[in-house]
Amino acid sequence: MNEETNYLSKEKFDELTQELEHLKTVRRREIAEQLEYARSLGDLSENAEYEEARNLQAATEDRIRNVEEQLAHARIIEHGKGSSTVSLGSVVTIQKQGEKEEHTYEIVGSAEANMHEHKISHLSPLGSALMNKKKGDLFTFETPKGSQKYKIVNIK
Numbered sequence: 001m002n003e004e005t006n007y008l009s010k011e012k013f014d015e016l017t018q019e020l021e022h023l024k025t026v027r028r029r030e031i032a033e034q035l036e037y038a039r040s041l042g043d044l045s046e047n048a049e050y051e052e053a054r055n056l057q058a059a060t061e062d063r064i065r066n067v068e069e070q071l072a073h074a075r076i077i078e079h080g081k082g083s084s085t086v087s088l089g090s091v092v093t094i095q096k097q098g099e100k101e102e103h104t105y106e107i108v109g110s111a112e113a114n115m116h117e118h119k120i121s122h123l124s125p126l127g128s129a130l131m132n133k134k135k136g137d138l139f140t141f142e143t144p145k146g147s148q149k150y151k152i153v154n155i156k
Helices: 010-040 048-071 127-128
Strands: 007-010 074-076 091-096 103-110 119-121 137-145 146-155
Touching: 007 010, 007 048, 010 048, 010 074, 048 146, 103 127, 119 127, 127 137
Parallel strands: 007 074, 103 119
Antiparallel strands: 091 103, 091 146, 137 146
C-alpha cells in the first residue's frame, strides 16, 4: 500500500467533496464580501476587520488546497463483506490474551482514524499488526507498555 495514497470510505470521500464545494462557493463569497466591507472602512494599514478577513481568506484557501490534495490521492475503501482476512474497511473484534473483555475496531485510512469512534489507521501499530490476519489468529504488537498479545475473535 502506497503511503501517498489516501484511503477513504465512500462516506468520508463524499463529505470532503461537499466540504470542498462549500468552501469554493459559499465560503469564498462570504469572505469576499467581508473584504469588500473592510475596504470600505478606509485606511487598510490599521484596519482590524480587513486583517481578520485576509487571515480568514488565507486559512480557507489553505483548507481548500488540503482537501483537494486529499481527494486527488484518494482511493475509496471497498468494504469486503465476508472477507476472511483483515483489510481496509474490516471491522475486527479482538481480545487480549488472559482477559475476557473484547474490543472492536474498524480499519480505516489515516485521514479517518478516530479512537473515539473506534476507527484505527491501517498504518498504526495495532492496525498494521491486524492487516491480513484471519479469525482465530494470535498476534503481537508493540505498545509503550511493551509487547501485547491478542487474538482475533471476529472479522466483519
